[in-house]
Every structure is written in C-alpha cells, then in structure tokens.
Amino acid sequence: MSSLSSLAEEQSHLSVIYGRLDELRAQARQRLAETQRHRGGTKEALSLRDVAAYGYAERLAQYEAVEEGLCFGRLDLRDGDRLHIGRIGIHDTDHPLLVDWRAPAARPFYVATAITPYDVTVRRHIRTRERTVVELNDEILDLDRAGDRALVGEAALIAALDANRTGRMRDIVETIQAEQDRVIRAEPGGVLVVQGGPGTGKTAVALHRAAYLLYTYREQLTARGVLIIGPNATFLRYISQVLPSLAETGVLLATLGDLFPGLPAHRPESPATAEVKGRAVMVEVLAEAVRDRQRVPAEPIEIEVDGQVLRLTAADCEPARQRARAAGPRHNLARPIFETGVLDVLAGQVADRIGADPFWDDPLGADDALTSPNVLDEADLADLRADLASNPLVRAALDALWPVLTPAELLTGLYAAPEVASGLLGPADRELLRREPGAGWSPADVPLLDEAAELLGDDDRAARAAAGRELAIRLSYAQGVLDITAGSKSFELEDDDEAAIPNIADIMQADMLADRLADREHRTAAERAAADRDWVFGHVIVDEAQELSPMAWRLLMRRCPSRSMTVVGDLAQSGSLGAPDGWAEVLAPYVADRWRLAELTVSYRTPAEIMDYTRDRLAAADPAIVPPRPVRSTGVPPWEATGSLDELVARVAYEKDTVGDGRLAVIVPADLLTTLTAALPQLAGGPSPDLEEPAVLLTVAQAKGLEFDTVVVVDPDRILAGSPRGANDLYVALTRPTQRLGVFTLDHE
Ligand SMILES: Nc1ncnc2c1ncn2[C@@H]1O[C@H](COP(=O)(O)OP(=O)(O)OP(=O)(O)O)[C@@H](O)[C@H]1O
Numbered sequence: 001m002s003s004l005s006s007l008a009e010e011q012s013h014l015s016v017i018y019g020r021l022d023e024l025r026a027q028a029r030q031r032l033a034e035t036q037r038h039r040g041g042t043k044e045a046l047s048l049r050d051v052a053a054y055g056y057a058e059r060l061a062q063y064e065a066v067e068e069g070l071c072f073g074r075l076d077l078r079d080g081d082r083l084h085i086g087r088i089g090i091h092d093t094d095h096p097l098l099v100d101w102r103a104p105a106a107r108p109f110y111v112a113t114a115i116t117p118y119d120v121t122v123r124r125h126i127r128t129r130e131r132t133v134v135e136l137n138d139e140i141l142d143l144d145r146a147g148d149r150a151l152v153g154e155a156a157l158i159a160a161l162d163a164n165r166t167g168r169m170r171d172i173v174e175t176i177q178a179e180q181d182r183v184i185r186a187e188p189g190g191v192l193v194v195q196g197g198p199g200t201g202k203t204a205v206a207l208h209r210a211a212y213l214l215y216t217y218r219e220q221l222t223a224r225g226v227l228i229i230g231p232n233a234t235f236l237r238y239i240s241q242v243l244p245s246l247a248e249t250g251v252l253l254a255t256l257g258d259l260f261p262g263l264p265a266h267r268p269e270s271p272a273t274a275e276v277k278g279r280a281v282m283v284e285v286l287a288e289a290v291r292d293r294q295r296v297p298a299e300p301i302e303i304e305v306d307g308q309v310l311r312l313t314a315a316d317c318e319p320a321r322q323r324a325r326a327a328g329p330r331h332n333l334a335r336p337i338f339e340t341g342v343l344d345v346l347a348g349q350v351a352d353r354i355g356a357d358p359f360w361d362d363p364l365g366a367d368d369a370l371t372s373p374n375v376l377d378e379a380d381l382a383d384l385r386a387d388l389a390s391n392p393l394v395r396a397a398l399d400a401l402w403p404v405l406t407p408a409e410l411l412t413g414l415y416a417a418p419e420v421a422s423g424l425l426g427p428a429d430r431e432l433l434r435r436e437p438g439a440g441w442s443p444a445d446v447p448l449l450d451e452a453a454e455l456l457g458d459d460d461r462a463a464r465a466a467a468g469r470e471l472a473i474r475l476s477y478a479q480g481v482l483d484i485t486a487g488s489k490s491f492e493l494e495d496d497d498e499a500a501i502p503n504i505a506d507i508m509q510a511d512m513l514a515d516r517l518a519d520r521e522h523r524t525a526a527e528r529a530a531a532d533r534d535w536v537f538g539h540v541i542v543d544e545a546q547e548l549s550p551m552a553w554r555l556l557m558r559r560c561p562s563r564s565m566t567v568v569g570d571l572a573q574s575g576s577l578g579a580p581d582g583w584a585e586v587l588a589p590y591v592a593d594r595w596r597l598a599e600l601t602v603s604y605r606t607p608a609e610i611m612d613y614t615r616d617r618l619a620a621a622d623p624a625i626v627p628p629r630p631v632r633s634t635g636v637p638p639w640e641a642t643g644s645l646d647e648l649v650a651r652v653a654y655e656k657d658t659v660g661d662g663r664l665a666v667i668v669p670a671d672l673l674t675t676l677t678a679a680l681p682q683l684a685g686g687p688s689p690d691l692e693e694p695a696v697l698l699t700v701a702q703a704k705g706l707e708f709d710t711v712v713v714v715d716p717d718r719i720l721a722g723s724p725r726g727a728n729d730l731y732v733a734l735t736r737p738t739q740r741l742g743v744f745t746l747d748h749e
Pocket of ligand 1: 157160161170171172175176177180196197198199200201202203204205570573604605704705706707735
C-alpha cells in the first residue's frame with residue numbers, strides 16, 4: 001500500500017521529469033522547424049541540414065514513444081542517493097533526473113537481492129497512469145526480511161502477468177527478472193543460445209536485448225542494423241510494438257520469406273516439401289543443377305556465319321567448359337571464360353578457311369615459308385572473335401550451352417526437372433520438389449534462392465569498386481562537416497540551452513554521417529538492409545530458432561559473418577519435420593563448439609494448473625517434455641469435454657463471453673481448419689489473422705510464439721497423430737493461455 005506522502009513525493013519528482021521531457025521535445029521541434037525553414041545555400045549546406053533535420057525528427061519520435069510509463073522505478077542507495085529508472089535517460093544540466101534502464105547504473109534495479117544488494121536498500125516500482133503516479137511497491141533489500149523470494153518486484157510482475165492480453169506483445173522493461181537480465185546484457189560477441197520452455201520470456205528477452213545492444217553499442221550497430229527473424233508475419237505483427245515503445249527503430253523484423261528482396265515468398269506448401277528443401281544436401285543439389293546448365297553439345301551444333309557452316313562438337317567445347325569450371329564456383333562470372341574458349345574454336349574454323357596460306361609449305365615460296373599455315377595474325381583473330389561474339393546465332397548457341405542464369409531461373413529449372421538431383425535425392429523426395437513454373441515462392445525457397453545467388457554470382461565488381469570510391473569521398477566530406485560543426489557549437493540556430501541539445505558532431509561519427517549523406521531519403525540501416533540481399537548485419541537475433549532448417553541457417557550465417565548472434569528457441573516446441581536434436585548440431589558447422597548457452601527456467605505466461613495438466617497430458621506421448629516452473633497459479637483448472645460440433649460452438653461462445661476484454665484463441669488441427677472456419681464464422685482467421693480481434697481461429701503452426709487469455713484446443717489426439725512431431729505441436733497448443741484452457745474432443749460420427 002502506498003502512503004499518501006510517498007505518492008505525493010513521487011508525483012512531484014515525476015512532474016519535474018515530464019516537465020523536462022516537454023522542454024526537450026519543444027527544443028527538438030523548434031530545431032526541426034528551423035532546419036526545415038532554411039532551404040537555400042550550397043549543396044553541402046543542404047545536405048547538412050537534411051542530416052540535422054533527420055536527427056531532430058528521430059529524437060522527437062523517441063520523446064513521443066516514451067510518454068507512457070516514462071519513469072517506473074527508483075533505487076535508494078546506501079549512501080543516501082536515489083536513482084529514478086525509466087525508458088530513457090533525462091538530465092537537468094548535469095544532474096540525472098532519470099536513468100535509462102539500459103545504463104549500467106540501472107542494473108541493480110533488475111538484479112539486486114537482499115543477499116547481493118549492490119548497495120541498494122530499497123527498490124521501488126512506480127506505477128503510473130498517463131502522468132499520474134497511481135501505486136508504489138517497495139522492496140526492502142534487508143537480509144532479515146529477505147525470506148526466499150526469488151522474484152524481483154513480485155507485485156508489479158504479477159500485475160503485468162495477470163493483465164488482459166491485447167493481441168500485441170508489451171514490453172517488460174518494468175519487471176525484467178534477474179535470469180532474463182543476464183541474457184539481455186550479455187556481451188554481443190559470438191553466438192549466444194537462449195533455450196527455455198514456453199512462456200519463459202524468450203521473445204521478450206530477445207527484443208529487450210536488441211534495445212540494450214543498440215543503446216550500449218550504438219556506434220557499431222546503428223550503421224549495420226540488427227536483424228530479428230520471426231516465424232511468420234502474424235508473429236512479427238504481434239511483437240512489432242515492443243521496440244518502438246522502447247524508442248528503438250534500428251531493427252529489421254523479418255521472416256525468412258522476406259530475405260530475398262524483390263521475390264516475396266509467402267506461398268504455402270506441405271511440411272514434407274519444406275523439409276526436403278531445407279536439407280543441407282540441397283547445397284549439392286543446387287551445385288548439380290548449376291553443373292547441369294554447363295553443357296557441351298550432345299549432337300554437333302551447326303552455325304551458319306557469312307555463308308560458312310561452323311560446327312561445334314562436344315570435344316570442341318569440353319576444354320572451354322573445363323577452363324570455365326576451374327576458374328571459380330560462380331557460374332555467371334565464369335561465362336566469359338567459357339565464351340572465350342568457344343569463340344576461339346569458332347574463330348579458328350573461320351581462320352582456317354579465309355586465312356589459309358596456299359603456299360605456306362612451298363619450299364620455293366617467299367619469306368613466309370615454314371612459319372605459319374595461316375596468314376591471319378593475332379589482331380585479325382581478335383577481330384574475328386569480336387564479330388562472332390556479336391553474331392545472334394553464336395550467342396544463341398552460347399546461351400544454350402552456358403546460360404547466364406538468375407537464381408529464380410535456376411530454381412524453376414530444378415523444380416521442373418528434379419531428375420538432375422537423382423544422385424542426391426531419392427525418387428519420393430524429388431517428386432516433392434517437382435512443380436510447374438510460375439506458382440510463386442515459399443519461405444523454404446528463400447534459402448535456396450540465396451544459395452543459388454551465391455553459386456551464380458552477379459558481376460557487380462565494377463559497381464562495388466565505384467561504391468568504394470564514393471564512400472571514401474563521402475567519408476572525407478563528412479569528416480570535414482563534423483570538424484566545422486564541432487568548431488562552431490551553434491548550428492545555424494540561436495539557442496539559450498545549447499548544452500542540452502547535442503551538436504551533430506556529438507551524436508554522429510563520420511561514417512554514420514557519410515551513410516546518411518549517401519542516402520538522401522535517410523532510410524535507417526534496417527530499411528536499407530531490407531532492400532539488399534547480401535546486407536551484413538551488426539547483430540542477428542533468431543526467434544523460434546528451433547524451426548529453422550540447415551539451409552536457413554546457411555543464409556543467416558551469410559548475413560552475419562561476425563557471428564554476433566542471439567539464438568532463441570525451445571527444441572521441445574519444434575514442429576518442423578527436420579528439427580535438430582540439439583543446438584550443437586545446428587551451430588557446429590559455423591562456430592564449432594564456440595557458442596554459449598543461457599537457460600530460462602521460469603514460465604511467466606502459463607499458470608501452474610495448466611502446466612500440470614500439460615505435463616500429465618504429454619507424459620505418455622513424450623516423457624522428455626518437461627514444462628518449465630510456473631510463476632503463479634490462478635486456481636482455475638483446465639476443462640475437458642467431448643461432443644458434437646454444435647456443442648463445441650456453444651463452448652466457444654461461452655468462453656468468448658467469459659474472456660471479456662481479453663483475447664480468445666481456438667487452436668485446431670490443420671486438417672480441421674476448413675470445417676471449423678465454417679462452423680465458427682465469428683472468429684478471425686485466414687492465413688494472417690488479426691490478433692487484435694477478440695477471438696481467433698488458428699492452427700498450431702500459426703499459434704507458435706503467441707499467447708491469449710483463454711485457449712480452446714480442439715481434438716488434441718488428432719494434433720498428436722497429425723505429424724511425427726505431434727507431441728511437440730500439442731505442447732505448443734496447450735501452453736498458449738495466460739488464464740484459462742479448455743480441451744475439446746469432437747465426436748466424429
Ligand atoms: N519479466 C517479465 N515481466 C513481465 N512479463 C513477462 C516477463 N517475462 C515474460 N513475460 C511475459 O510472459 C509472456 C511470455 O513471454 P514470451 O512470449 O517472451 O515467452 P517465450 O519464451 O518466447 O514463449 P514461447 O516459447 O511460447 O514462444 C509474455 O506475455 C511476456 O510479456
């Protein structure tokens with residue numbers, strides 16, 4: 001219970017903090033308006049103003065984002081100091097009014113205990129509504145009163161966990177627990193695997209880690225961006241509000257299907273086909289498909305050039321093919337080598353006819369005797385080759401033998417004729433790949449398209465060299481700009497609170513500014529990365545990582561050569577047919593055993609009653625599944641029922657009424673989706689359901705990573721039997737609720 005005087009004291013400090021926020025906002029707004037008003041001047045001045053305007057707009061957006069719940073905690077320290085903890089850091093001249101939750105000074109808020117208090121005597125959780133303090137919860141970190149409490153800020157935590165769901169994930173910045181904090185603040189280098197059961201906060205932790213890394217290593221990470229991979233578009237929408245609410249924008253949220261720019265890949269396909277496409281052997285299959293497109297004529301090709309018939313045989317072309325293959329693995333880049341070899345052969349045939357010297361071996365001949373049978377010299381031969389190279393018939397022959405291919409063309413060819421992989425895939429697997437051209441791409445195609453792009457290669461060397469030269473020019477220009485602005489603290493504006501608003505030189509390094517100048521639309525790294533297939537990220541976070549195939553891992557590792565990665569998942573929840581047995585199996589090809597494991601052990605989502613039911617229900621199907629320890633109980637046991645479709649409809653209607661402002665999900669076996677969509681038309685559904693609707697109908701695959709106040713699972717035995725990984729699927733379904741679970745078995749007469 002918060003005393004009135006404490007509430008009033010906190011309120012008065014909070015008002016000071018909000019007052020300062022308002023001032024900062026007004027300053028940023030004024031500076032933005034000023035920079036936008038001055039449009040004249042040199043090109044350099046314009047660029048500089050654009051950069052400044054971008055910086056002020058970004059700052060303004062951050063101030064707006066933190067309005068709600070700006071300050072949520074206080075630490076009283078042994079030396080009498082007090083620190084208020086909040087979403088961003090705010091200073092008043094040189095005195096901190098609010099410490100950013102990610103700053104080292106804020107860490108005790110999440111990890112201090114009575115046993116290890118980090119000089120903290122009291123930890124206070126401050127609950128606010130708009131700009132008003134409504135509740136305070138104090139924890140005295142005193143050994144005598146410590147008890148065996150393992151939770152940090154228990155009251156605030158339980159209030160957050162009990163709150164109704166909204167269809168959008170919320171940030172947990174006010175109640176991060178110690179084991180989660182350790183993951184969030186772990187060093188960014190190397191691969192960190194975060195394993196934990198359902199509801200242990202893996203996704204929440206992954207998102208807060210992104211925010212922490214961007215804050216702590218801003219210089220390294222802003223330029224390259226952070227990539228977060230999620231399982232599907234619905235999940236990405238579900239988590240999309242968390243980072244903006246933490247005032248972070250430099251993150252690209254994407255599914256695997258988004259990672260080949262220009263080729264959207266959202267076509268559904270069978271799990272069996274996806275599994276074959278995800279196998280590591282597909283690297284060899286693709287290499288084979290490429291080799292298959294490097295041909296020599298099965299029958300001699302005849303090409304008529306200027307009345308002369310030239311012939312290309314397999315023996316003529318084989319040396320060219322071997323030279324081109326030896327030159328390197330990239331098919332398109334090797335085409336000029338093949339082309340030169342074939343043109344040499346053809347030019348030789350033309351030369352034999354038009355340049356033959358009838359007297360070359362005439363002992364009485366003049367001074368050309370015994371030197372060469374042909375009067376054409378190297379320059380003539382080069383002309384001949386150039387003429388042949390532009391001849392459409394010759395080009396057509398070259399294109400048939402060694403075509404320049406796009407990744408999509410290579411894959412389309414492979415799917416139309418998968419026999420090319422007969423040494424590597426059995427007949428049933430090859431049939432799973434077979435497909436008519438033009439039906440669109442699936443997520444499992446993306447790693448294959450990416451692999452194909454690597455095998456084929458774009459000849460972008462000239463473009464890269466030009467980009468390098470341009471970067472050097474921009475860098476030196478940007479450094480000049482920073483030198484000038486650092487020298488003159490006032491940037492085109494009069495301001496009496498100069499110290500409060502950073503100068504560009506304070507907030508940007510030359511390379512960042514150079515990047516901004518290069519990109520006149522001022523897109524963030526994340527936005528630019530989304531359009532660039534081989535963009536290399538500063539850090540990659542993979543959520544639901546247990547679902548990724550070996551081919552998907554290859555793609556992600558290419559996007560992160562530094563291997564600065566956070567891999568988040570739960571092997572026991574994997575529904576993919578090719579799921580790995582352990583993280584070592586996944587990571588060994590890339591980092592051997594140089595990866596770290598962190599485990600999350602407490603389930604925040606699912607109450608004890610549902611966890612107990614889940615453990616018992618799955619004990620027979622898969623004893624290896626051990627649900628995590630729940631943090632709370634609701635006193636409401638799950639219900640089970642069997643009945644007709646009408647009875648199911650009635651049960652769902654009852655649960656929908658009961659859930660009130662919360663959210664309800666009905667999770668069904670994939671093969672019943674059509675029937676139940678028709679029977680429950682009031683539920684939102686479809687391939688990408690709107691989770692903000694009060695009630696939704698989902699398959700297990702769609703429900704992965706999500707949560708709802710109430711869940712009704714339909715036909716659990718059918719889910720169990722529906723796939724070799726049925727126990728894992730049922731585990732996912734049963735652990736989605738935060739409050740109530742119902743399990744309904746349909747009478748299938
Ligand atoms: N420290 C915390 N404070 C408040 N809420 C928390 C905390 N940790 C986790 N939660 C909440 O618990 C729920 C489950 O978290 P999350 O979805 O991140 O778990 P998960 O491990 O990714 O689950 P799954 O494996 O099922 O995808 C979310 O509502 C999240 O906000």
